[in-house]
Amino acid sequence: MATTNPATPAPAATTTAKRKPVFIKVNQLKPGSSGHTLTVKVVSAKIVLNKGRSASSMSLNPRPTRIAECVIGDETGTIIFTARNEQIDLMKPETTVILRNAKIDMFKGSMRLAVDKWGRVEVTEPASFQVKEDNNLSLVEYELVNVADE
Structure with missing residues (x-):
């Protein structure tokens, strides 16, 4: 039978404290971040892909992709x-949304913001x-440049 010594502290709880989110502005976004x-x-919002269910894809991808x-x-x-x-x-014009854990994807050399399954x-x-x-960051074209090590 194990006895506990009242002088020894109890083990720390395994829950980690959530850190406060740091909100940033649109003009602070950088490629690859x-x-x-x-x-x-x-x-504005515009549907660019609307694949419904088809009989042939039913077994591979049971739900539609939109x-x-x-x-x-924002103001920047x-x-x-x-x-x-x-x-x-959720993305209706004039709606205000909070994007959590958003990432920058590069598409044809320009930045796009996305929220995957780890975000909200x-x-x-x-x-x-x-x-x-008048400051659309997606209109800026980036080019990947490889720098040779000397």
Whole structure:
């Protein structure tokens, strides 16, 4: 029978304290970065892929795939957000959303923001800022340059 010594502290709880999210602005986004938390307004949303169920693909992919390109932004600029499936239903124009654990994907040399299964899109109360639509980060084209080691 094991006895416990009251002088020894109890083992620390295994739960880790959640750290406070650091909110950033759209103009701070850089290629190849991830783990972003942003509060943005939806400017527009357009469905670009809407694959329904077909008899031949029923066994491989049982649910339909929907992808929308949404222009989102804050008072510093805009960027294209790639919304997938259920996320599309939340991305209505003039809606304010919080994107948690968002990442930058590169598509044809330009930045796109996305939230995968490790992140979250949640609708919040309307924000007071005006979206700066003349600074679209997705219109900036990037080129991958390999630097040779000397």
